[in-house]
Amino acid sequence: MKRFIVIVLDSAGIGEQPDSINYGDEGSNTIGHISQLVKDFSLPNMEKLGLAFIDGFGETYRTTTDLNKIELSGAYGKMTERSAGKDTTTGHWEIAGIVLDKPFPVFPDGFPEDLMREFERRIGRKTLGNKPASGTVIIQELGDEHVRTGYPIVYTSADSVFQIAAHEGVIPVEELYEICRIARELLTGEYGVGRVIARPFTGESGNYTRTERRKDFSIEPPDKTILNYLAENGYEVRAVGKIEDIFAGSGITKSVHTGSNSEGIERTIEWIKDDFEGMLFTNLVDFDMLYGHRNNVEGYAKALMDFDRRLPEIIGNLRDGDVLVITADHGCDPSTASTDHSREYVPLLITGKHVKKGVNLHTRSSFCDVAKTIAEYFGVENRLGGKSFLELILDV
Template sequence: MTKTMLIVMDSVGIGALPDAHLYGDEGSNTLVHIAEAVKGLKLPNLARLGLGKITDIPGVPGDVMALGGYGRMAELSKGKDTTTGHWELSGILTRDPMPTFPQGFPPEIITAFEKLIKRKVLGNKVASGTEIIKELGEEHMRTGFPIVYTSADSVFQIAAHEEVIPLPELYEMCKKARSLLTGPWAVGRVIARPFAGRPGDFTRTANRHDYSLLPPEPTVLDALKSKGEEVIAVGKIYDIFAGQGLTRSFPTKSNNEGMEKTLELWGQLKSGLIFTNLVEFDATYGHRNNPVGYAKALEEMDAQLKDVIEAVAEDGWLFITADHGNDPTTASTDHSREYVPLLVYGKGVKRDVNLGTRRTFADVAATLSELYHLDYTCVGESFLPELLHGNEQK
């Protein structure tokens, strides 16, 4: 009977990868630059887990004895998007980057989509989600045409006012787009981006919904489920994996709700995995270049982490990591190609274990496989022996 909590702090990167220049992200460092922007972060619970020992982060002490293991992981897959990062955490390596459309989608895609939804579209370009509704929201309300746009990531996004195109209709449009976007057009995610308000005061609502590709091969989640373990999704995990490998799902609309739901489910879980994504770091602060808001969100999550650590100490394991970066202090509003933190705590785990720099996020999947005695292998290497039998307690 093994209980594990895997929390993904969406976009909380910890320094540019060696190949970051190939993605236009040289010099990015989400955590450190946020800390510098606010003159120091107050993250006492993440510090207890060893966050400040991975790299120098203003305000986060690095001279504490970590409760468990700490390190950082490199992304071996090609890309820097949410789907690629989460898939690699679960054991899948993306060797060819998912297609992007820096000039907008080609006419054959747009024409085919317009035929499917029986109306024209607006936009069809790379844009910030908040800016494009400022630009085209009024025209959208007048015409009823949905706004289609993309970003540096592999996404097909559809924005619509909830009073103009009701949510069920918007979601149906996304499903039609998902069925269309296959083969060379197979973007990682189709995303519903509903908004509300009036011209000059539009705001995106919390009713976003993602439609991802199915994982191309089994993940460690599938192996857990096949063994009869619970695999519970919190936040947008269900969307990222298109439901594959999961037994239950609980969508959330904020980091706070995600942490509360995770802790609530932990108290009910007998054995298995709770896989949580905290999306607000990325969606609300990273993409909007708001380091102050990002810092506040980190500190709020850290405060909730105190109860999580106490709960896990009794009978389980805690993994905390991220899926990519999104440095809010750079000119870009897109994800950044970064290392991600790795913090591990649990019953029987040695204290203050430096897990170093892992070559792939898939080390998490390999560790889960060994922890649960699964018949599952991937490109990752388990760090379980280091946590249980490795470095002597310092």
């Protein structure tokens, strides 16, 4: 039984790419800077897989672990994002084998009036906001007016997103989801944002709080991904967290949404223990959503160490034909002034019962290499980008 498990530590970048200057991200190094700023920081289990020895990253990484005593137990390297853009959808699509030539559109001045008028006509309500904003700030700013009028709050960010916030007592969650589906239908072509996001909240005036019933409505991938190729060849493709949303369900045979990193890890372990052949794709979003975007260095560090503590349990449940990949989709350095994603290399940590120990994969030229490797492992014909590293890591 063959299985490939890919866990994405959302935003856990490991240093600026050469083109980071084009994105305003010079000097970004998400995990590196966290390790330098937080006392008693260590990720011993990822370090054993090779994290601290990745080319160009080890020099910036600080840990309380004695690295001279580490016996490496996995293959390691880093990957370069080739796609134009640094958002979640772009990063995950490239991991799955698609390179985008141009980034998704962003709207730093809000969305055009003609688009908003048509959106309001279709949903039968006026809207509030229509500007870039922090999601936690804008519900405090406009929450009272929203509750009084019933008008949903529309806002965006530096990402390619159309976000719609509504109090669950004013617009029920299922109705909010339907409003988002209408927005998704409208937002195509030049307005084709990567994601429409439902942002339900609850609470009282002065104390509004976002709930866990967020839902993403992504634009569909422009071509087949490794998920499609596997599913078409009779393999299961199981998705944990917001993976189903990122791929608009395309190529996914079974999915579960989660409300936290902890729940995502639990669901991942449950499915590793289950009998199936194919791919398990997990996104752990708290790193990005709760800590990266909020410049919370200490919180990000704790979340990384919490995941690292659970890693032996994940690895301990791997079966003979399993290959585990731990990576990221972009950076989001909480130590910088920016609250946006950052253009960074991402880690590539690989383990499994037949994965060679201590193999340095150096710098891969695309995230697509993961998809190409999975395709070769399962022997499926494909038109995916990237270059497989399977022969470098398998001890057969």
